[in-house]
Amino acid sequence: MSLPDFARTTTFRWTLAVAGAFALYIVVLFAAVYWRTEQYLTARSDAVVTLQAQTFAAATPERRSDAIGEFLRQDPRMVQYAGLFTAEGRRIVGNLEALPGDLQIDGPAQQSLLRVGPGGSETTIVRAIAARLSDGSVLVIGRNVDEVEEIAEIVGGALAVGLLPALCLSIAAGALLSIRAQKRVEEVNLRARRIVAGDLRQRLPTRGVDDPFDKLAMIVNGMLERIEALIHEISGVGDDIAHDLRTPLTRVRVRLERGREHAATVEELRAVVDQSIASLDQSLAIITALLRIAEIEHSRRLEGFGQIPLAPLLREVGDLYDPIAEDKRVTLRVDAADEATVHGDRDLLFEAVANLVDNAIKFTPEGGRVELALVRRDDEPVIRVKDTGPGIPDDERDAVTKRFYRSDKSRGTAGLGLGLSLVAAIVKLHGFRFSIAAGPGCLVEIACPQLH
């Protein structure tokens, strides 16, 4: 036997459990009400019969029979019982057929079975009291407690009317809720399966309402967006690699083929092989650089982060490039007096600054100047590299930070065309700002806001 799907959901089970607990509570509550009411009514009946018995007992024996008759006549609802019996138990007056055997004489009011009707044909359970009077006769006063049964009926009826529909309603609500939840889960399942199958454009359904399920769906959608972007980036990197490796690899292939056909001496063949190895090395360097840029752009490699004083870093870059500049007859000036420290990865920052200085020296003609400075603007440390080279034309400033971009003017200068993309990736990782300003010459800046 299998339950319908919705009945197996957690939502439905919880609904059932809550409805059950609620029903139990109502039953207990009603039972308490019934019990307290019964107690109250019984106590009241007892008080009434006791008072009545005392009244009759106080009357003279002559008046007593009349009073009892009158008392019974004035009870249209037929809830009162009274009887006066001789000491032997014979009835003198009243609507009771016989002296009830279970009734304790001169005791408190108690429950008793009375025989009433012609010839004692009927019995009824009442609250009754019996008292022996001064002349030896026995007085019995009873009061019907049907009201208690009526109340029980009312309470039971109310329970039936109120509780059953409420139970049905909660089961229905539980079923509905779980069916709805299950529908959403099934929809999510379906989309998830499509995503697994490779359709990364799929998103989980949202309803635009502020419920936890929607929030979760939105978070997952955010994740999916990021994953999709990453996949695109990766395939982009792949495309870049494929595109930019074809050229050097084709060259190597042609060169090797020609060398094989035409080289006349071992020396000639060696020269061909050497050139080919150099080209292959260059291709490998391109792959490494591209992967590195992708790694920096997409990883949150923050484990190497620490407080980095900028001035020593700049001086060290200057120290490293000083002989290179000198060889090229370019003046390299380092002006780093600021005490600024930034939160960052020292190796990456070094690499970025070194790249900028490397570029500046490379593009500055003999006799020119390269300035590496640490300045402060709007209370932010700014690393500035300025040179007297040809600069970067306005319309090419954005493009230079893209992979492989190389200005026409720089063709013929060694390099992979990846330097500035690498700098841009490093700067972005740190949350810094990279800008290439118009100038005479080239002026690039890395502004380092100190975030906390």
Add this chain to the structure above:
Amino acid sequence: MARLLLIEDDKETADEIRAELGERGFDVDWAANGIEGLDKARSGEAEAIIVDRLLPGMDGLTIVEALRHAGVRTPVLVLSALGAVDDRVRGLRAGGDDYLTKPFATVELIARIEALLRRPAESRDTMLRVGPLELDLIERTAKRGERTIDLLPREFRLLEYMMRRKEQMLTRAMLLEEVWKYKFVPQTNLVDVHMGRLRRKVDEPDEPPMIHNARGVGFILRVPA
């Protein structure tokens, strides 16, 4: 003749490396997988171990960690196609002594193995001597014979590194990593320029040269004949 252990799953690569190293006079034992490699490495016969990181079902670093854990101190060169800076750091942290990214030039591999085999002992000497060359680590002065050499701090650092590894091939990448602690490959030929400076100061035109450019891949400091 130094015994080496090569743990590399690709037979073709392994054969190439063994042939190259064999020609240089190394006796190379080969293990094609991690388990075998670990067993051979534990025997302690090899003087240096070359481990590929991407072994079938195992990261080569696991072997290095296991060896170090077992107290085996044999120097290890980790080979990897994973070239990111973090990978290198992880490789060294796992107990590797050097890390080389595939593909590599054979000379680079050999230079690094030789460096591992001849790791300079931690000496407390305050004076280094190679032939006529003298380096005073306290006074920070350098002399060749009677001639005082005036060195910039960066040149001093470079010469100290070379003197501690005399007669040893030091490739550009090794110098960058060890002397300058730079973990990236600069576009400009930085090492050559710096070495050129140092060389002009160490080897004057009338003196027999000590700093030699070797096969276009690195530099060797030699005692003049």
